[in-house]
Amino acid sequence: MVLPWDQDPTLAAFPKTPADGQLLVLETRAKVHAMPWHRQKLTLIVSSVRHFVEERRAAGFHVEHRLADDYASGVEAFSAWAKPKALHAMAPKEWAIDGRFRALATRLPLTIHDDGGPGGHFLTTRDEFLTWVKGRKQVRMDQFYPLMRQKLGLLVDAKGKPVGGKWSFDADNREHARGVEMPTIPWFTPDALTQKVMRWVGRDDVGAWGRLEGFGWPVTRAQALSWLEHFVERRLEGFGPYEDAIRSDERFLFHSLLSVPLNLGLLRPDEVARAAAEKYQRGHVSLASAEGFIRQVIGWREFIRGVYWWLMPGLREANGLSAHRPLPDFFWAPERTGLQCVKEAVESVHDTGYTHHIQRLMVLCNYATLAGLDPRAVSHWFWAAFVDAYEWVELPNVVGMGLHATDAFTTKPYVASAAYLKRQSGLSAKGRGPAAARDEAPCARCRYDPDVRVGPTACPFNAMYWDFLDRHRERLSKNLRMRQLLTTLDRFGPEQVKAIRQTAEAHRKSLRPYEPAWAFHEDRG
Ligand SMILES: Cc1cc2nc3c(=O)[nH]c(=O)nc-3n(C[C@H](O)[C@H](O)[C@H](O)COP(=O)(O)OP(=O)(O)OC[C@H]3O[C@@H](n4cnc5c(N)ncnc54)[C@H](O)[C@@H]3O)c2cc1C
Incomplete structure (x- = not known):
């Protein structure tokens, strides 16, 4: 079956x-x-x-x-x-x-x-992951990932040690992509069968949201294989350095877009990872790019799937930060927000069903965490709106990584102020950067100022970020890196902290839920 x-x-x-x-x-x-x-x-x-x-x-x-x-x-x-x-x-x-x-x-x-191990789609069985979790003080991807490299014999020497002397080259992979040219994505023209499905989906009583025109995702194994080949040949080398970049005019950057065929079973994770390793072994791509990509596929993807079976069904209820605000209307109607980075991310989802990882994590979920949006509502949106979303993968990513509603498998919340978003889109530390960057960086075209912390012109990410640290001080102070940020907050002085709170609250009060509300039936199917 x-x-x-x-x-x-x-x-x-x-x-x-x-x-x-x-x-x-x-x-x-x-x-x-x-x-x-x-x-x-x-x-x-x-x-x-x-x-x-x-x-x-x-x-x-x-x-x-x-x-x-x-x-x-x-x-x-x-x-x-x-x-x-x-x-x-x-x-x-x-x-x-x-x-x-x-x-x-x-x-x-x-x-x-079992859907993992020999004859399964994943690289580990559900029990193997649960056995690994048992008795561990911490469940972290970076402890799990080396085991997967050794198990598959990928980028390891004869003694099982990592090629290049370390397991992760993540620190080398944080460049912005200003002015960088990207290869275009070879979308597929829908054939007669797909067109027939599109006509059905286009009916009012079937498809609910998002643009249908322009559909070009791979729907067969042959198409999926040709995407894998295109990615490895043309985009893998840029994947590493620009993995965390944000560009207004480039929705896909050097990302693989392979989550779509992978999650349908049209590609197997080991063949995808091996294709990248082989490209490195032939000397065609850097170790940082090959390793960075392989880590996502055999590390993060496999880890997230293990976490799902470990933490379900409680994961659906996770709300460690007591966030209860409903999802604002602009998640369904992006024209209703003035925040350019959020608008662009939601527009991308609306038009294609996709945004890349940094937009998911550091734009959409960062915003949702800072604004105190209800994790289950955010998870529902991701599940319904993304072409690669299934509960096993979106729920742990949204609730755990994105919103820190559980700390079972992450160290600290992934939150940042506008300074991070500016940097990743290639703007200089002060000012909005050269005119050439205006088409490429959301902050350069935003009605809010990323360099201002409080008041009506300030980027809401700024006040909400410091307000978030302030509101969750007790919980966050257990983490060393968050403690250091709290020390910075303490230097602001009471007047500034009061203005931060007021600016953040004013923004949150301006949010309106979407009407009419849709129903989300997690268990149906
Ligand atoms: C809030 C949030 C929600 C997400 N929802 C989904 C989802 O519904 N479906 C999904 O497949 N991925 C999800 N991810 C993980 C990741 O963002 C996507 O896999 C990736 O953006 C898909 O685009 P790509 O194929 O171009 O990925 P690339 O950037 O090219 O990465 C290569 C591959 O690595 C795998 N991968 C990387 N990170 C993860 C991760 N954290 N979890 C699982 N797989 C990973 C994917 O299979 C991906 O295709 C989510 C991440 C976040 C932070």
């Missing part, structure tokens, strides 16, 4: 030859209406699943392709009709669906295969 993210014929649950068995592919009404999905996300998932069906049929397999109310009832109905001797499924990647499949397995001849 094939769920949307299992589009890999080599997975353990699937017949290897047509004589071994048939495939059951389900689309569900419940999932389509579970959230106000981005129109490109719906198109991507439905079109890729239908391409997968066509490809498997062309390879000689019998594929039973059905529309069901939800996945579990679809399996039951199929089972009652076909009376199979055995059913096989990969462990569903979503907590609620996983639970329902495990309940089914108690009354149907259903074997559930």
